[in-house]
Amino acid sequence: xxxxxxxxxxxxxxxxxxxxxxxxxxxxxxxxxxxxxxxxxxxxxxxxxxxxxxxxxxxxxxxxxxxxxxxxxxxxxxxxxxxxxxxxxxxxxxxxxxxxxxxxxxxxxxxxxxxxxxxxxxxxxxxxxxxxxxxxxxxxxxxxxxxxxxxxxxxxxxxxxxxxx
Amino acid sequence: xxxxxxxxxxxxxxxxxxxxxxxxxxxxxxxxxxxxxxxxxxxxxxxxxxxxxxxxxxxxxxxxxxxxxxxxxxxxxxxxxxxxxxxxxxxxxxxxxxxxxxxxxxxxxxxxxxxxxxxxxxxxxxxxxxxxxxxxxxxxxxxxxxxxxxxxxxxxxxxxxxxxx
DNA sequence: TTAGCGATGTAATGTTGTAACGTTCATCGA
DNA sequence: TCGATGAACGTTACAACATTACATCGCTAA
Numbered sequence: 285x286x287x288x289x290x291x292x293x294x295x296x297x298x299x300x301x302x303x304x305x306x307x308x309x310x311x312x313x314x315x316x317x318x319x320x321x322x323x324x325x326x327x328x329x330x331x332x333x334x335x336x337x338x339x340x341x342x343x344x345x346x347x348x349x350x351x352x353x354x355x356x357x358x359x360x361x362x363x364x365x366x367x368x369x370x371x372x373x374x375x376x377x378x379x380x381x382x383x384x385x386x387x388x389x390x391x392x393x394x395x396x397x398x399x400x401x402x403x404x405x406x407x408x409x410x411x412x413x414x415x416x417x418x419x420x421x422x423x424x425x426x427x428x429x430x431x432x433x434x435x436x437x438x439x440x441x442x443x444x445x446x447x448x449x
Numbered sequence: 450x451x452x453x454x455x456x457x458x459x460x461x462x463x464x465x466x467x468x469x470x471x472x473x474x475x476x477x478x479x480x481x482x483x484x485x486x487x488x489x490x491x492x493x494x495x496x497x498x499x500x501x502x503x504x505x506x507x508x509x510x511x512x513x514x515x516x517x518x519x520x521x522x523x524x525x526x527x528x529x530x531x532x533x534x535x536x537x538x539x540x541x542x543x544x545x546x547x548x549x550x551x552x553x554x555x556x557x558x559x560x561x562x563x564x565x566x567x568x569x570x571x572x573x574x575x576x577x578x579x580x581x582x583x584x585x586x587x588x589x590x591x592x593x594x595x596x597x598x599x600x601x602x603x604x605x606x607x608x609x610x611x612x613x614x
Numbered sequence: 615t616t617a618g619c620g621a622t623g624t625a626a627t628g629t630t631g632t633a634a635c636g637t638t639c640a641t642c643g644a
Numbered sequence: 645t646c647g648a649t650g651a652a653c654g655t656t657a658c659a660a661c662a663t664t665a666c667a668t669c670g671c672t673a674a
């Protein structure tokens with residue numbers, strides 16, 4: 285059901301880049317729209333998990349999410365179920381996995397397809413992101429030049445944020 | 450005892466870039482030299498762990514290494530001990546951690562200080578690396594521009610390598 | 615009605631990573 | 645010589661992250 289976008293989608297998508305940063309209810313709506321658009325269902329469980337994920341400032345682990353969703357529902361939700369849905373979110377671009385933190389973060393502009401660069405503070409753990417398509421496309425190009433296909437860049441920068449510095 | 454290099458070290462190191470790719474005994478020697486240079490000891494345990502790590506084509510997990518080192522020594526070596534030494538290797542630039550694989554890979558030119566870009570094949574798992582200082586410095590610059598300090602870029606690209614494609 | 619399918623639940627297990635503390639051994643000054 | 649110190653490594657236990665296999669539930673199309 286879910287297909288990875290063809291790499292060229294990134295190139296065309298790159299031209300006119302116009303970001304709608306969502307938050308709160310607006311974000312949830314955008315997420316729902318994007319998921320339905322991808323031919324998937326927007327269930328209560330998915331809605332709850334997305335809502336919880338979106339409350340985090342820092343990348344959230346699947347277990348963090350499982351705990352909060354369990355509270356919210358008054359019934360234990362197993363990590364398993366959370367992982368399933370997080371995987372779905374990642375493939376549909378509603379969320380990103382932060383590899384260097386083994387955690388996930390909501391995409392604040394779902395439906396908008398491009399690579400992003402995460403900045404994760406080693407002190408306070410908060411993550412921000414930069415959109416620099418020129419840079420990410422260079423990374424893609426370098427990998428493709430080395431013979432790689434279907435590339436999926438993972439660009440994260442660990443460090444100290446302005447507040448913690 | 451161990452200090453992180455100042456970021457400017459990267460900039461100066463970037464100018465004349467001349468790689469000595471090591472392998473086998475030569476690599477082990479280079480590693481030993483680099484470690485001693487950093488004021489650390491080159492013990493039997495460290496030597497064994499480095500040797501095992503260097504035999505891998507693919508990023509090796511700490512547990513993989515623990516198993517092989519245990520065999521080699523005829524005595525169980527706990528993952529714990531392996532982690533300690535891998536951490537040391539990472540801080541002294543003898544090895545790198547591949548975040549997106551939760552695994553480690555020997556640095557084929559220890560003593561040579563710069564960020565690198567890993568390409569990891571999702572099919573066969575092998576990892577190669579690209580050295581593109583212009584690119585990695587741009588990532589550093591972008592992060593610093595966003596107010597981050599003591600930055601440590603993690604640039605990895607998942608995809609299909611030329612052989613598996 | 616019921617066969618099929620997608621979503622979720624349940625239980626078990628596997629993998630990765632850390633914490634706390636103990637032992638060994640080399641060095642060094644009294 | 646003796647004990648103090650400190651680095652390296654051992655041992656145990658546990659915490660955190662992730663997956664597998666299979667069961668159940670509810671919808672809908674034949």
